[in-house]
Amino acid sequence: MQHTISVLVENEFGVLSRVASLFSGRGFNIDSLTVAPTNEENLSRMTIVTRGDDRILEQINKQLNKLIDVLKVIDFSDGSAVEREMALIKVTAEDESRAEVLRIVDIFRAKIIDVTPKSYTIEATGSPLKIDAILDLLRPLGLKELVRTGAVAIGRGAKGWKG
């Protein structure tokens, strides 16, 4: 089962590698990981998408909490978070497919951010499922290059860091 976990960490030297090596050292999976500073000074926030059964997820939570630099671990297992991801997608766009790409971009409320006679580059934002969906539609048209940020998540309402 896939889980999204937010980890608030002290902005200390080497903290990313501590978290990453915890996952690799204990054989936990990382589907995606993003990290950036927060509005609070000295505090960064990681969003990790991982998978495993209940026992493994409990261990992941506990092991993360055990790291000295980790201030809080929030497990958004129950749909209690809003998740967003961004993708930059370069697709082949020649002749009649140019119009088709534009239609898809329009439907998904994505943006064209670079155009050449042979390609479009698209910026798409949304839930990871929405990104998967637009990719499914673009793939047959000729997907040249893809960059995804990985999910970021924030709790709904009172759920989250400091409510």
Add this chain to the structure above:
Amino acid sequence: MKMNGARIMLECLKKEGVDTIFGYPGGTVINIYDELFGIKGINHILPRHEQGGTHAADGYARASGKVGVAIATSGPGATNTVTGIATAYMDSVPMVIITGQVPTALIGNDAFQEVDIIGITRSCTKHSFLVRDVNELAGIMKKAFYIARTGRPGPVLVDLPKDVQIAQTEFVYPETVEIRSYKPTVEGHPKQIERAVEMLLASHKPVLYVGGGVILGNAADELTTLARMLIAPVTTTLMGLGAFPGNDRLSLGMPGMHGSYCANMAMTHSDMIVAIGARFDDRVTGKLATFAPHARIIHIDVDPTSIKKNVRVDLPIVGDVKDVLSKMIRQLKKSDEKLKSFVSGISAWDEEINGWKEKHPINYKNSSSIIKPQYVIQKLRELSDDDAIISTDVGQHQMWTAQFFQFNRPRTLLSSGGLGTMGYGLPAAMGAQAAFPGRQVITICGDGGVQMNIQEMATLVQNRLPVKIVILNNNFLGMVRQWQELFFEKRYSQTCLELPIDFIKLAEAYGAKGFRATKPDEVENTIKQGFAHNGPVIMEFMIAREEKVLPMVPAGASLNEMVLNA
């Protein structure tokens, strides 16, 4: 007062009450050694190898309960400490390791003797710090000691670049330490403790399964009180030996792979296992699917990650074992009636356990012509002081020591349980002797492991540390040989050491003394001579070469599938 970083580091050690350190000089710690020259209040012991120094700091910490301190230079000095750090990490030993580092401007440039020791030790330290500014140094040292000794203890590494050692600043040692992201749980949850006592009093076949956490948490007295109140049998893991008196009638000995028949049968038939500062290691549980099939499990541990890691747990209590056990005792006193009926109902279980004890006690067949290792261990117990500190290496002799040397007090057995580090015994004994110059310190080794840190003989002699080194010599890497005999059709691949070493001459080469016994009737006299000698000694016993450690639960088998005689 303004001081340089090197001096500040040493002043921090003094503020932490450190009186003994183990360290090895080198290019990037030369400023520390310059400041150490003539300093008062810190006894510096120079090992002959950084691994020896790190194990010595570990032995010092395990025997005394204080934080052990080791110093090494950058590069190879630092990498030589890694086995010592990993050993301490696996057994939760509080240590602070100071490594020199190349100047900050050179970090990452593949400078001479540069290594990313923080990266190398990330997965075997509790935490680590790279000091980048001399103004941060005192605060980091304070944090390092605090992290090392609180919660589940462990080694903390402080990497100290050379320019930071030279830079000057005002020395102010912080009075308090506050790490907002590190708040170990000390007090057990009162409701959980209440429930645990209820659950325990409703059981009929309880076993207290005790690990090293009880020793680390200084809770041996509480444990003994609890066991005697309940008249509940106690099984102690290798790390827990000494937490409960081995000569008490409630003691079952060690569980697991080379545990006693009665301990393993008790675990298998129990309806209530109370795990106290133990972590259900695979050497203890055997096959997980058939482990303690009838038992409800209460697990008390300061480290939440230990709970439900390997086995299902019915009732977890996170907290310091001393706090939790004393609260359980208080709760039991309040439940007087229930306790009385519990105790009166326990005799059937007691009888069942005694039946197992009598059926297959830990035993061996002695011989009048050849020295049996178990006999040597029994004689050592008989002739040594009550408060003697024993360290071991890893292998057959370690298991024979665990089985036959009855440990009655906490912090009297120092052994690498988690990592299983050969070469640990001699330097660990050195550290323990430095902590307790007046006590008898004995290291029990095999002829394989003792050679892994034999160079520390020189340190013993130089520092007048009268460690008694017992070598059970079978000219084999005995434990692996035993596995080869039992599971690999006696194909003794690379386990015969072939070249016999003259350990007596070796002792003499280092300026120590050596005694050898080749026949059973020489054992007692050899031990007496060794103990009587006023200095470090090697006592070598030429033992039955193919003696096995029994009973044995083969790897992957269930606890009740013990090989009793093979």
